[in-house]
Amino acid sequence: MIVTLETKRLILRPWKEEDAENLYELAKDERIGPSAGWPPHKSVSESKEIIKSRFFEDITFAVCKKETGEIMGCIGISLSKNSDLCASEAEAEIGYWIGFPYWGNGYIPEAAAELIRYCFEELKLQKIWCRYFDGNEKSKRVQEKCGFVYYRTVHGVPCNLLGELKTEHISQLTLNEWRKTHEKQN
Numbered sequence: 172m173i174v175t176l177e178t179k180r181l182i183l184r185p186w187k188e189e190d191a192e193n194l195y196e197l198a199k200d201e202r203i204g205p206s207a208g209w210p211p212h213k214s215v216s217e218s219k220e221i222i223k224s225r226f227f228e229d230i231t232f233a234v235c236k237k238e239t240g241e242i243m244g245c246i247g248i249s250l251s252k253n254s255d256l257c258a259s260e261a262e263a264e265i266g267y268w269i270g271f272p273y274w275g276n277g278y279i280p281e282a283a284a285e286l287i288r289y290c291f292e293e294l295k296l297q298k299i300w301c302r303y304f305d306g307n308e309k310s311k312r313v314q315e316k317c318g319f320v321y322y323r324t325v326h327g328v329p330c331n332l333l334g335e336l337k338t339e340h341i342s343q344l345t346l347n348e349w350r351k352t353h354e355k356q357n
């Protein structure tokens with residue numbers, strides 16, 4: 172059972188099977204999935220299967236606009252057992268996307284800031300990993316805005332869902348680094 176989180180403009184809540192149609196509308200767009208490592212959704216029933224199989228696993232939230240409740244995107248963490256970047260159970264990997272109509276409003280940095288706080292303060296994690304494919308400058312910017320620090324680049328990484336080899340840039344945020352920036356802001 173995952174919690175619901177709240178920011179100034181957003182509600183981050185668990186996905187429901189009934190969200191499949193809204194998910195499909197956003198995730199059928201070719202500008203979204205391939206940048207994040209998965210193919211565009213092909214039908215509402217595929218979106219429903221993905222909600223049941225992937226979004227109910229780990230900790231995955233629908234990113235909703237507070238004013239209207241509409242679903243705009245998705246953010247979540249893979250726990251250590253599901254991420255090859257994690258060296259212990261005190262680590263997790265964050266992933267995110269937002270539908271094209273909503274790009275450029277700072278929604279994902281706002282959602283990520285709250286999820287990061289939740290990971291460090293409530294789940295008591297020590298480190299959060301993040302990655303983006305070479306050329307995805309938009310995701311790189313999100314990671315910079317959230318305080319992630321470049322760690323390393325890996326070439327020829329198999330991306331199974333796309334059937335391609337990719338170059339990945341990996342970054343990390345440790346609890347200590349997060350505390351330093353967080354204390355400055357508050």
Ligand SMILES: CC(C)(COP(=O)(O)OP(=O)(O)OC[C@H]1O[C@@H](n2cnc3c(N)ncnc32)[C@H](O)[C@@H]1OP(=O)(O)O)[C@@H](O)C(=O)NCCC(=O)NCCS
Nearest residue numbers: 203206207267268269274275276277278279303309310312
């Ligand atoms: C990456 C992504 C999550 C950013 O979310 P967002 O809420 O739009 O984040 P921001 O508003 O902070 O925008 C981030 C950067 O995207 C770029 N950007 C924003 N709107 C844009 C648009 N309409 N067209 C092109 N680039 C745009 C800007 O460079 C911006 O940085 P800036 O604020 O310094 O100018 C979103 O673009 C997305 O879902 N992309 C496809 C999936 C993906 O790449 N997921 C991440 C996989 S690692």
